[in-house]
Protein backbone atom coordinates (compact mmCIF):
# COMPACT_ATOMS: atom_id res chain seq x y z
CA UNK A 153 0.00 0.00 0.00
CA UNK A 154 1.40 3.39 -0.95
CA UNK A 155 0.37 6.35 1.16
CA UNK A 156 0.21 9.73 -0.55
CA UNK A 157 1.21 12.44 1.93
CA UNK A 158 0.17 15.87 0.71
CA UNK A 159 2.12 18.68 2.37
CA UNK A 160 4.85 16.14 3.20
CA UNK A 161 7.56 18.81 2.85
CA UNK A 162 5.93 20.82 5.65
CA UNK A 163 6.23 20.61 9.42
CA UNK A 164 3.69 17.94 10.39
CA UNK A 165 3.69 16.16 7.02
CA UNK A 166 7.46 15.58 7.20
CA UNK A 167 7.01 13.89 10.60
CA UNK A 168 4.25 11.76 9.09
CA UNK A 169 6.61 10.68 6.30
CA UNK A 170 9.15 9.60 8.94
CA UNK A 171 6.50 7.75 10.95
CA UNK A 172 5.38 5.89 7.82
CA UNK A 173 8.98 5.07 6.87
CA UNK A 174 9.63 3.84 10.42
CA UNK A 175 6.56 1.59 10.03
CA UNK A 176 7.94 0.22 6.75
CA UNK A 177 5.28 1.79 4.48
CA UNK A 178 5.70 3.06 0.92
CA UNK A 179 5.20 6.80 0.65
CA UNK A 180 4.90 9.46 -2.05
CA UNK A 181 4.77 13.17 -1.28
CA UNK A 182 2.97 15.93 -3.19
CA UNK A 183 3.89 19.44 -2.10
CA UNK A 184 3.94 22.78 -3.92
CA UNK A 185 6.79 23.98 -1.64
CA UNK A 186 4.86 27.17 -0.86
CA UNK A 187 5.92 26.89 2.79
CA UNK A 188 7.52 23.43 2.77
CA UNK A 189 11.12 22.61 1.97
CA UNK A 190 12.46 20.04 -0.47
CA UNK A 191 15.12 19.10 2.11
CA UNK A 192 12.39 18.06 4.59
CA UNK A 193 11.57 15.04 2.39
CA UNK A 194 13.99 12.11 2.84
CA UNK A 195 15.97 11.34 -0.33
CA UNK A 196 14.43 7.85 -0.60
CA UNK A 197 10.88 9.24 -0.77
CA UNK A 198 9.54 10.44 -4.14
CA UNK A 199 8.50 14.11 -4.09
CA UNK A 200 6.10 15.39 -6.75
CA UNK A 201 6.20 19.19 -6.77
CA UNK A 202 2.70 20.36 -7.56
CA UNK A 203 -0.61 21.60 -6.22
CA UNK A 204 -3.28 19.35 -4.70
CA UNK A 205 -5.84 21.45 -6.58
CA UNK A 206 -4.53 20.07 -9.87
CA UNK A 207 -6.99 17.19 -10.23
CA UNK A 208 -5.28 15.76 -13.32
CA UNK A 209 -1.90 15.67 -11.60
CA UNK A 210 -3.40 14.09 -8.49
CA UNK A 211 -5.11 11.44 -10.64
CA UNK A 212 -1.80 10.67 -12.32
CA UNK A 213 0.08 10.38 -9.00
CA UNK A 214 -2.62 8.06 -7.60
CA UNK A 215 -2.30 5.87 -10.69
CA UNK A 216 1.50 5.92 -11.04
CA UNK A 217 2.19 5.11 -7.38
CA UNK A 218 -0.78 2.75 -6.77
CA UNK A 219 -1.99 5.00 -3.98
CA UNK A 220 -4.41 3.30 -1.60
CA UNK A 221 -4.55 5.92 1.12
CA UNK A 222 -4.10 9.68 1.32
CA UNK A 223 -3.01 11.71 4.34
CA UNK A 224 -3.91 15.28 3.41
CA UNK A 225 -1.78 17.82 5.28
CA UNK A 226 -1.35 20.42 2.51
CA UNK A 227 -2.97 23.72 3.33
CA UNK A 228 -2.62 27.26 4.61
CA UNK A 229 -2.42 27.42 8.38
CA UNK A 230 -2.06 30.91 9.86
CA UNK A 231 -5.23 32.03 11.66
CA UNK A 232 -4.73 35.86 11.45
CA UNK A 233 -3.64 35.58 7.80
CA UNK A 234 -6.99 33.89 7.07
CA UNK A 235 -8.80 36.84 8.62
CA UNK A 236 -6.87 39.24 6.37
CA UNK A 237 -7.22 37.13 3.18
CA UNK A 238 -10.18 34.75 3.59
CA UNK A 239 -10.70 34.10 -0.12
CA UNK A 240 -7.20 32.70 -0.43
CA UNK A 241 -7.87 30.35 2.51
CA UNK A 242 -11.12 29.08 1.02
CA UNK A 243 -9.23 28.45 -2.24
CA UNK A 244 -6.25 26.63 -0.78
CA UNK A 245 -8.00 24.76 2.03
CA UNK A 246 -11.47 24.12 0.65
CA UNK A 247 -11.52 24.36 -3.16
CA UNK A 248 -8.22 22.52 -3.61
CA UNK A 249 -9.25 19.83 -1.11
CA UNK A 250 -12.37 19.30 -3.24
CA UNK A 251 -10.14 18.59 -6.25
CA UNK A 252 -8.05 16.13 -4.25
CA UNK A 253 -11.13 14.33 -2.90
CA UNK A 254 -12.52 14.14 -6.46
CA UNK A 255 -9.25 12.60 -7.72
CA UNK A 256 -9.25 10.16 -4.78
CA UNK A 257 -12.80 9.01 -5.54
CA UNK A 258 -12.13 8.73 -9.30
CA UNK A 259 -8.84 6.89 -8.67
CA UNK A 260 -10.38 4.32 -6.30
CA UNK A 261 -8.45 5.46 -3.22
CA UNK A 262 -9.97 3.68 -0.26
CA UNK A 263 -8.87 5.70 2.75
CA UNK A 264 -8.41 9.40 3.43
CA UNK A 265 -7.05 11.21 6.49
CA UNK A 266 -7.64 14.93 6.82
CA UNK A 267 -5.75 17.48 8.93
CA UNK A 268 -8.50 19.44 10.58
CA UNK A 269 -8.20 21.74 13.54
CA UNK A 270 -9.49 22.81 16.93
CA UNK A 271 -10.34 26.08 15.17
CA UNK A 272 -13.58 24.43 13.90
CA UNK A 273 -15.00 24.84 17.44
CA UNK A 274 -14.51 28.62 17.62
CA UNK A 275 -14.88 30.01 21.15
CA UNK A 276 -15.01 26.88 23.30
CA UNK A 277 -18.53 26.26 24.62
CA UNK A 278 -17.21 23.77 27.16
CA UNK A 279 -13.86 22.57 28.41
CA UNK A 280 -12.39 20.18 27.59
CA UNK A 281 -13.87 20.09 24.08
CA UNK A 282 -15.40 16.85 22.88
CA UNK A 283 -16.03 16.19 19.20
CA UNK A 284 -19.74 16.73 19.81
CA UNK A 285 -19.24 20.35 20.95
CA UNK A 286 -20.86 22.97 18.69
CA UNK A 287 -18.92 23.78 15.52
CA UNK A 288 -18.77 27.54 15.16
CA UNK A 289 -15.40 28.74 13.81
CA UNK A 290 -14.41 32.34 14.54
CA UNK A 291 -11.82 32.50 11.73
CA UNK A 292 -11.99 31.83 7.98
CA UNK A 293 -9.22 29.29 8.57
CA UNK A 294 -11.49 27.24 10.86
CA UNK A 295 -14.42 27.64 8.48
CA UNK A 296 -12.32 26.56 5.47
CA UNK A 297 -11.40 23.35 7.31
CA UNK A 298 -14.95 22.67 8.50
CA UNK A 299 -16.20 22.85 4.91
CA UNK A 300 -13.69 20.17 3.93
CA UNK A 301 -14.82 18.00 6.84
CA UNK A 302 -18.35 18.30 5.49
CA UNK A 303 -17.27 17.37 1.95
CA UNK A 304 -15.58 14.25 3.28
CA UNK A 305 -18.64 13.24 5.28
CA UNK A 306 -20.80 13.58 2.17
CA UNK A 307 -18.23 11.77 0.00
CA UNK A 308 -18.14 8.98 2.57
CA UNK A 309 -21.90 8.46 2.25
CA UNK A 310 -22.08 8.86 -1.53
CA UNK A 311 -18.93 7.03 -2.69
CA UNK A 312 -17.97 4.82 0.24
CA UNK A 313 -14.70 6.66 0.89
CA UNK A 314 -13.42 5.78 4.40
CA UNK A 315 -12.06 8.82 6.16
CA UNK A 316 -10.55 9.95 9.41
CA UNK A 317 -10.85 13.60 10.34
CA UNK A 318 -8.17 14.49 12.89
CA UNK A 319 -8.77 17.79 14.66
CA UNK A 320 -5.35 18.90 15.87
CA UNK A 321 -4.98 21.21 18.80
CA UNK A 322 -1.63 23.08 18.87
CA UNK A 323 1.15 21.03 17.35
CA UNK A 324 4.67 21.67 18.62
CA UNK A 325 8.10 20.14 19.18
CA UNK A 326 10.38 18.19 16.87
CA UNK A 327 11.36 14.62 16.06
CA UNK A 328 13.18 13.25 19.16
CA UNK A 329 15.89 11.80 16.86
CA UNK A 330 16.58 15.24 15.36
CA UNK A 331 15.53 14.23 11.84
CA UNK A 332 12.78 16.86 11.39
CA UNK A 333 11.26 19.93 12.97
CA UNK A 334 9.47 23.15 12.12
CA UNK A 335 11.69 24.72 9.47
CA UNK A 336 9.53 27.27 7.63
CA UNK A 337 11.22 30.66 7.70
CA UNK A 338 7.91 32.53 8.16
CA UNK A 339 6.52 30.38 10.97
CA UNK A 340 4.31 32.28 13.42
CA UNK A 341 3.67 29.64 16.09
CA UNK A 342 4.27 30.62 19.69
CA UNK A 343 6.77 27.90 20.65
CA UNK A 344 8.75 28.32 17.42
CA UNK A 345 8.88 32.11 17.75
CA UNK A 346 9.81 31.88 21.45
CA UNK A 347 12.62 29.42 20.63
CA UNK A 348 13.94 31.79 17.93
CA UNK A 349 13.80 34.66 20.42
CA UNK A 350 15.66 32.64 23.06
CA UNK A 351 18.38 31.93 20.49
CA UNK A 352 18.73 35.64 19.72
CA UNK A 353 17.23 35.47 16.23
CA UNK A 354 14.48 37.90 17.23
CA UNK A 355 14.82 40.89 19.51
CA UNK A 356 11.66 40.22 21.51
CA UNK A 357 8.45 38.18 21.66
CA UNK A 358 5.02 39.81 21.40
CA UNK A 359 2.41 38.48 23.82
CA UNK A 360 -0.88 38.94 21.95
CA UNK A 361 -3.54 39.90 24.49
CA UNK A 362 -3.41 39.75 28.28
CA UNK A 363 -7.10 40.45 28.94
CA UNK A 364 -8.66 37.10 28.01
CA UNK A 365 -10.96 35.38 30.51
CA UNK A 366 -8.30 32.81 31.44
CA UNK A 367 -6.24 32.14 34.60
CA UNK A 368 -3.55 34.70 33.74
CA UNK A 369 -5.29 36.69 30.99
CA UNK A 370 -3.41 35.05 28.08
CA UNK A 371 -4.78 32.46 25.63
CA UNK A 372 -4.71 28.82 26.66
CA UNK A 373 -3.86 26.05 24.17
CA UNK A 374 -3.40 22.27 24.33
CA UNK A 375 0.09 21.65 22.91
CA UNK A 376 0.61 18.19 21.39
CA UNK A 377 4.01 16.83 20.37
CA UNK A 378 4.27 16.40 16.60
CA UNK A 379 5.61 12.83 16.86
CA UNK A 380 2.64 11.74 19.01
CA UNK A 381 0.40 13.28 16.36
CA UNK A 382 2.16 11.52 13.47
CA UNK A 383 1.85 8.18 15.29
CA UNK A 384 -1.89 8.77 15.67
CA UNK A 385 -2.11 9.03 11.88
CA UNK A 386 -0.34 5.71 11.33
CA UNK A 387 -2.76 4.10 13.81
CA UNK A 388 -5.66 5.78 12.00
CA UNK A 389 -4.60 4.32 8.65
CA UNK A 390 -4.37 0.83 10.19
CA UNK A 391 -7.75 1.32 11.84
CA UNK A 392 -9.45 2.18 8.54
CA UNK A 393 -7.58 -0.61 6.73
CA UNK A 394 -9.12 -3.04 9.24
CA UNK A 395 -12.54 -2.01 7.94
CA UNK A 396 -13.49 0.33 10.78
CA UNK A 397 -16.01 3.13 10.31
CA UNK A 398 -14.98 6.63 9.33
CA UNK A 399 -14.37 8.85 12.35
CA UNK A 400 -13.68 12.34 13.65
CA UNK A 401 -11.24 12.65 16.56
CA UNK A 402 -9.60 15.40 18.58
CA UNK A 403 -5.82 15.27 18.87
CA UNK A 404 -4.58 16.84 22.08
CA UNK A 405 -3.56 15.87 25.61
CA UNK A 406 -6.51 17.30 27.53
CA UNK A 407 -4.47 19.95 29.34
CA UNK A 408 -3.88 23.59 28.43
CA UNK A 409 -0.93 25.95 28.86
CA UNK A 410 -1.28 29.73 28.72
CA UNK A 411 0.93 31.92 26.56
CA UNK A 412 2.70 33.12 29.72
CA UNK A 413 3.26 29.52 30.87
CA UNK A 414 4.76 28.60 27.48
CA UNK A 415 7.06 31.62 27.60
CA UNK A 416 8.20 30.61 31.11
CA UNK A 417 8.88 27.05 29.88
CA UNK A 418 11.01 28.34 26.98
CA UNK A 419 12.94 30.65 29.32
CA UNK A 420 13.50 27.73 31.72
CA UNK A 421 14.66 25.32 29.04
CA UNK A 422 16.94 27.82 27.29
CA UNK A 423 18.21 29.61 30.38
CA UNK A 424 17.60 32.91 28.55
CA UNK A 425 15.39 35.65 30.00
CA UNK A 426 14.44 37.16 26.60
CA UNK A 427 12.31 40.32 26.32
CA UNK A 428 8.52 39.90 26.06
CA UNK A 429 6.29 42.80 24.98
CA UNK A 430 2.63 43.24 25.73
CA UNK A 431 0.80 43.47 22.37
CA UNK A 432 -2.87 43.83 21.36
CA UNK A 433 -5.05 40.76 20.81
CA UNK A 434 -4.49 38.98 17.48
CA UNK A 435 -7.50 38.60 15.15
CA UNK A 436 -9.24 35.22 15.17
CA UNK A 437 -7.79 33.92 18.49
CA UNK A 438 -10.25 32.08 20.75
CA UNK A 439 -9.45 32.47 24.48
CA UNK A 440 -9.01 28.78 25.28
CA UNK A 441 -8.87 25.48 23.35
CA UNK A 442 -8.34 22.26 25.28
CA UNK A 443 -9.15 18.83 23.87
CA UNK A 444 -11.07 15.98 25.37
CA UNK A 445 -8.90 13.16 23.94
CA UNK A 446 -11.14 10.27 25.12
CA UNK A 447 -12.32 9.36 21.64
CA UNK A 448 -8.90 9.03 19.98
CA UNK A 449 -7.72 6.90 22.90
CA UNK A 450 -10.75 4.61 22.71
CA UNK A 451 -10.96 4.46 18.90
CA UNK A 452 -7.29 4.09 17.96
CA UNK A 453 -5.76 2.88 21.23
CA UNK A 454 -3.50 5.94 20.97
CA UNK A 455 -1.43 6.91 24.00
CA UNK A 456 0.78 9.97 24.34
CA UNK A 457 4.51 9.40 24.65
CA UNK A 458 5.63 13.04 24.91
CA UNK A 459 2.97 14.68 27.09
CA UNK A 460 5.33 17.11 28.80
CA UNK A 461 5.52 20.82 27.91
CA UNK A 462 9.15 21.09 29.06
CA UNK A 463 10.17 18.18 26.83
CA UNK A 464 8.20 19.62 23.88
CA UNK A 465 9.90 22.97 24.32
CA UNK A 466 13.33 21.33 24.71
CA UNK A 467 12.90 19.45 21.41
CA UNK A 468 11.79 22.66 19.64
CA UNK A 469 14.83 24.51 21.02
CA UNK A 470 17.18 21.70 19.96
CA UNK A 471 15.74 21.76 16.43
CA UNK A 472 15.99 25.56 16.22
CA UNK A 473 19.63 25.40 17.36
CA UNK A 474 20.39 22.74 14.73
CA UNK A 475 18.84 24.95 12.01
CA UNK A 476 21.00 27.86 13.16
CA UNK A 477 24.08 25.61 13.13
CA UNK A 478 23.30 24.45 9.58
CA UNK A 479 22.89 28.07 8.44
CA UNK A 480 26.26 29.02 9.97
CA UNK A 481 27.93 26.04 8.32
CA UNK A 482 26.48 27.01 4.92
CA UNK A 483 27.55 30.67 5.23
Ligand SMILES: NC(=O)c1ccc[n+]([C@@H]2O[C@H](COP(=O)([O-])OP(=O)(O)OC[C@H]3O[C@@H](n4cnc5c(N)ncnc54)[C@H](O)[C@@H]3O)[C@@H](O)[C@H]2O)c1
Pocket residue numbers: 158159160161162163164165182183184185186187188189202203204205224225226227228229244248267268269270319320321322323324336
Ligand atom coordinates in the same frame (compact mmCIF):
# COMPACT_ATOMS: atom_id res chain seq x y z
N1 LIG B 1 0.63 23.38 13.05
C1 LIG B 1 -0.47 23.27 13.79
O1 LIG B 1 -0.47 23.56 15.00
C2 LIG B 1 -1.74 22.76 13.16
C3 LIG B 1 -2.87 22.64 13.97
C4 LIG B 1 -4.07 22.18 13.39
C5 LIG B 1 -4.10 21.78 12.07
N2 LIG B 1 -2.99 21.90 11.30
C6 LIG B 1 -3.07 21.46 9.91
O2 LIG B 1 -2.01 20.54 9.64
C7 LIG B 1 -1.61 20.66 8.27
C8 LIG B 1 -0.10 20.80 8.21
O3 LIG B 1 0.29 21.97 8.90
P1 LIG B 1 1.82 22.35 9.15
O4 LIG B 1 1.90 22.99 10.49
O5 LIG B 1 2.69 21.20 8.86
O6 LIG B 1 2.02 23.49 8.07
P2 LIG B 1 3.17 23.68 6.96
O7 LIG B 1 2.94 25.01 6.34
O8 LIG B 1 4.52 23.41 7.56
O9 LIG B 1 2.85 22.52 5.94
C9 LIG B 1 1.91 22.63 4.91
C10 LIG B 1 2.55 22.04 3.67
O10 LIG B 1 1.59 22.04 2.61
C11 LIG B 1 2.21 22.57 1.42
N3 LIG B 1 1.10 23.13 0.65
C12 LIG B 1 0.31 24.19 0.96
N4 LIG B 1 -0.64 24.36 0.03
C13 LIG B 1 -0.45 23.38 -0.91
C14 LIG B 1 -1.11 23.03 -2.10
N5 LIG B 1 -2.17 23.70 -2.54
N6 LIG B 1 -0.66 21.96 -2.81
C15 LIG B 1 0.44 21.27 -2.38
N7 LIG B 1 1.10 21.56 -1.25
C16 LIG B 1 0.66 22.60 -0.52
C17 LIG B 1 3.24 23.55 1.91
O11 LIG B 1 4.27 23.80 0.98
C18 LIG B 1 3.75 22.85 3.17
O12 LIG B 1 4.82 21.97 2.88
C19 LIG B 1 -2.38 21.86 7.70
O13 LIG B 1 -3.45 21.39 6.95
C20 LIG B 1 -2.86 22.60 8.94
O14 LIG B 1 -4.06 23.30 8.70
C21 LIG B 1 -1.81 22.38 11.82
Ligand SMILES: O=c1ccn([C@@H]2O[C@H](COP(=O)(O)OP(=O)(O)O[C@H]3O[C@H](CO)[C@@H](O)[C@H](O)[C@H]3O)[C@@H](O)[C@H]2O)c(=O)[nH]1
Pocket residue numbers: 229230231268269270271320321322323340341342343345357358359360361371372373411434437441
Ligand atom coordinates in the same frame (compact mmCIF):
# COMPACT_ATOMS: atom_id res chain seq x y z
O1 LIG C 1 4.45 35.47 18.76
C1 LIG C 1 3.42 35.02 19.25
C2 LIG C 1 2.74 33.91 18.65
C3 LIG C 1 1.57 33.46 19.24
N1 LIG C 1 1.08 34.04 20.37
C4 LIG C 1 -0.17 33.52 20.97
O2 LIG C 1 0.02 32.15 21.26
C5 LIG C 1 -1.20 31.43 21.12
C6 LIG C 1 -0.98 30.28 20.15
O3 LIG C 1 -0.73 30.83 18.86
P1 LIG C 1 -0.10 30.00 17.65
O4 LIG C 1 1.07 29.23 18.14
O5 LIG C 1 0.11 30.94 16.51
O6 LIG C 1 -1.24 28.94 17.32
P2 LIG C 1 -2.79 29.15 17.02
O7 LIG C 1 -3.10 30.49 16.47
O8 LIG C 1 -3.53 28.71 18.27
O9 LIG C 1 -3.06 28.13 15.84
C7 LIG C 1 -2.42 26.86 15.75
O10 LIG C 1 -3.24 25.92 16.37
C8 LIG C 1 -4.52 25.78 15.77
C9 LIG C 1 -5.28 24.72 16.56
O11 LIG C 1 -5.58 25.21 17.84
C10 LIG C 1 -4.30 25.35 14.33
O12 LIG C 1 -5.50 25.14 13.69
C11 LIG C 1 -3.48 26.35 13.56
O13 LIG C 1 -3.23 25.89 12.25
C12 LIG C 1 -2.18 26.54 14.27
O14 LIG C 1 -1.46 27.59 13.64
C13 LIG C 1 -2.23 32.44 20.58
O15 LIG C 1 -2.95 32.93 21.69
C14 LIG C 1 -1.37 33.58 20.03
O16 LIG C 1 -2.00 34.84 20.09
C15 LIG C 1 1.72 35.10 20.96
O17 LIG C 1 1.27 35.65 21.96
N2 LIG C 1 2.88 35.56 20.38
